[in-house]
Amino acid sequence: MEILVTGGAGQVGLALQRLAWPAGVTLQAPTRAELDLSDTAAIADYLAARPWAAVINAAAYTAVDKAEDDVVAAFALNAMAPAALADATRKAGVPLVHVSTDYVFDGSKAGPYEVEDPVCPIGVYGASKEAGEQAVRTVNPRHAIVRTAWVVSPDRANFVKTMLRLGADRPELRVVADQRGCPTSAADLAQALAAIALRMAREPDAPTGTFHGVNAGEATWCELANHVFDVAARHGRPRPKVTPIETRDYPTPARRPANSRLATHHLAQAYGITLRPWQDAVAEIVGKLVA
Ligand SMILES: NC(=O)C1=CN([C@@H]2O[C@H](COP(=O)(O)OP(=O)(O)OC[C@H]3O[C@@H](n4cnc5c(N)ncnc54)[C@H](OP(=O)(O)O)[C@@H]3O)[C@@H](O)[C@H]2O)C=CC1
Numbered sequence: 001m002e003i004l005v006t007g008g009a010g011q012v013g014l015a016l017q018r019l020a021w022p023a024g025v026t027l028q029a030p031t032r033a034e035l036d037l038s039d040t041a042a043i044a045d046y047l048a049a050r051p052w053a054a055v056i057n058a059a060a061y062t063a064v065d066k067a068e069d070d071v072v073a074a075f076a077l078n079a080m081a082p083a084a085l086a087d088a089t090r091k092a093g094v095p096l097v098h099v100s101t102d103y104v105f106d107g108s109k110a111g112p113y114e115v116e117d118p119v120c121p122i123g124v125y126g127a128s129k130e131a132g133e134q135a136v137r138t139v140n141p142r143h144a145i146v147r148t149a150w151v152v153s154p155d156r157a158n159f160v161k162t163m164l165r166l167g168a169d170r171p172e173l174r175v176v177a178d179q180r181g182c183p184t185s186a187a188d189l190a191q192a193l194a195a196i197a198l199r200m201a202r203e204p205d206a207p208t209g210t211f212h213g214v215n216a217g218e219a220t221w222c223e224l225a226n227h228v229f230d231v232a233a234r235h236g237r238p239r240p241k242v243t244p245i246e247t248r249d250y251p252t253p254a255r256r257p258a259n260s261r262l263a264t265h266h267l268a269q270a271y272g273i274t275l276r277p278w279q280d281a282v283a284e285i286v287g288k289l290v291a
Pocket residue numbers: 006007008009010011012013031032035036037038057058059060061062077099100101102129147148149150151152156157
């Protein structure tokens with residue numbers, strides 16, 4: 001069986017391609033040059049060309065701050081492309097696994113967000129991802145929308161790599177300590193996505209709907225930074241001081257939710273999937289980056 005992965009050069013797409021897939025399963029991960037997802041007609045043609053067993057959409061416009069001024073591009077990738085993927089997969093009777101984000105929530109809830117909690121994005125990135133969710137949900141009933149958060153890996157741009165880069169030549173970093181979420185390893189998420197896609201491909205009545213897929217536990221960005229430097233220091237790297245600051249002291253173009261913790265029991269119940277604690281996953285990534 002052939003599974004189509006979009007965004008194959010991204011953090012999650014690369015992790016999907018590094019997994020050991022069962023015998024008989026092959027992945028196709030077209031590059032942007034081979035399939036430009038801002039071209040909805042190209043999506044329809046590409047999907048119609050082969051009998052896909054499942055599609056995993058791991059492509060997105062992920063530059064949260066840039067999206068505030070790049071609304072059309074953000075919605076093209078995060079809303080229109082998922083709509084086109086949902087339309088093409090529905091027509092072909094193919095399940096669609098779509099990756100979404102904690103940033104669909106506004107952060108005002110006191111506890112972790114449940115899958116059915118009302119969404120209310122506070123930035124363009126979150127709004128465009130929410131529109132993508134709606135399209136997938138409305139157009140292809142055989143979908144799994146997997147909301148993840150704070151994705152980190154040895155690849156591409158992410159918070160762990162930013163901290164290690166800045167920490168290499170600064171004695172002190174100031175990091176926000178009033179935004180709380182669930183750091184998640186791209187590799188751990190990829191395992192979950194693969195398990196969902198394989199079950200949906202094989203079982204016509206595999207669970208569908210919206211799920212939260214994040215590593216266990218929670219952190220502030222400041223706590224995540226401290227863990228990164230604790231692990232890096234054990235590998236002989238400099239240990240900068242991390243000073244906790246408030247969001248208002250680190251102005252950014254986009255607003256970010258103060259609380260975007262995601263409750264994961266729905267994924268555990270439906271698919272028997274639980275991701276390990278984020279501290280273990282992040283330690284593994286830092287180990288790879290500083291080795
Ligand atoms: N990163 C994070 O912290 C989080 C991510 N998510 C979601 O997880 C998913 C995966 O994110 P992540 O792996 O981190 O993203 P990355 O930014 O690492 O990768 C995004 C991928 O999308 C591709 N892409 C962008 N525009 C186009 C286009 N026009 N045509 C074809 N491909 C395109 C990129 O291609 P190219 O290599 O050419 O740039 C890249 O391969 C996304 O749905 C994202 O919204 C959810 C929560 C947190």
